[in-house]
Amino acid sequence: MPQSYFNDCFDNIIKPHFHFMTTEDVSRLYAYRSIEKKWAGNRRPCGMSSKTHLRPKMRSGIMFQKKMCKTNAENRKKQTVPHTGGSKPNSRRRAEMFAETGRRPGRAQLYLATHKKQDGSYVNEEAKEICEKIQLATSQSTMDESEISPNDAVGKVLGKEHSGRVRCFGLGATPSTHFKQTKPRVGGIRIPSNDAGCSSFGCQDKYDKLLNTLKAYMIMKEGSIPEQFAGIFGSPPITPSDADSS
Known part of the structure; x- marks a missing residue:
């Protein structure tokens, strides 16, 4: 790319639309090298015409588009309940x-x-x-x-x-x-439910550890697990003697 053409593009197109957190010389050099790299990957070889250079890419793009159209047509045939939504999002x-x-x-x-x-x-x-x-x-x-x-x-x-x-x-x-996840609260702390993304062993293990920590905290503060929270832990109210024996 001619330097004069690049300078004109940088001053009139790039510079007015971007804010660079460095000096203009560094920004200008970065933009030039970025464009140069992209241009090098797509320029045609010396002595080859534009049509000869672009023809294989066009042929590849057309074949890919045809393949996608065929795949989409086959998928539409498998659709037993079509919709009438069209292309409107x-x-x-x-x-x-x-x-x-x-x-x-x-x-x-x-x-x-x-x-x-x-x-x-x-x-x-x-x-x-x-x-x-x-x-x-x-x-x-x-x-x-x-x-x-x-x-x-x-x-x-x-x-x-x-x-x-x-x-x-x-x-x-x-x-x-x-989907909003349902998370019960105990003492202001949100507890993830078993079906809220805890299907993996690691998450389930963390969930169990959190419940055990909450049990110990409630027993320390209240002396036992209040009845209204027993369902969360899946067990009857727990007393300090129960916790010591576990």
Whole structure:
């Protein structure tokens, strides 16, 4: 890259948009070398035309795209319950439903909205059966269905989520990031429940040690485990003599 062209790009494009925590000379040299490195990895060999240089990359990109299209088509054939959501992200759909009704839609409302056609009919009989079960579970629910939970109507009807997805939330959503973990409190300390990410041996071991520490602390302060906390420890109230013998 000609030095004069780089200086013009740095002064008019890079410099106005970035704040460098060093001198301008060092920043200019860093930017130049970074561009030089990227350019070296993609420039065409000497004597080779642009078309000859780019043709293999274009062919590789086209073949990859065709392979992806074929894979996606095969996956769509395996989908027994298609949705009518189209390309609209569910985050935008939730915002539109909230603006229209004034209430936050839960997963049940999103599932029902994306499995019906414009005339109100279901996409197929299987989708109709699932939607009717979700509607029944919603009507019988005692929890706030606008809260995203593994125990909401969708979770009860369709079962446990895969570790890498959350139904009705699109790409990137996972149970660990979207489901609120239930953590009981004892003396202001939050205790992770057994089903809140403690499936591994290491986490379960830490959980057991924390419970034992809390037991000892309560016995030291109160003389025994109060009845209201006995259920947390999965045992009857513990007295100091019990703790000494364990």
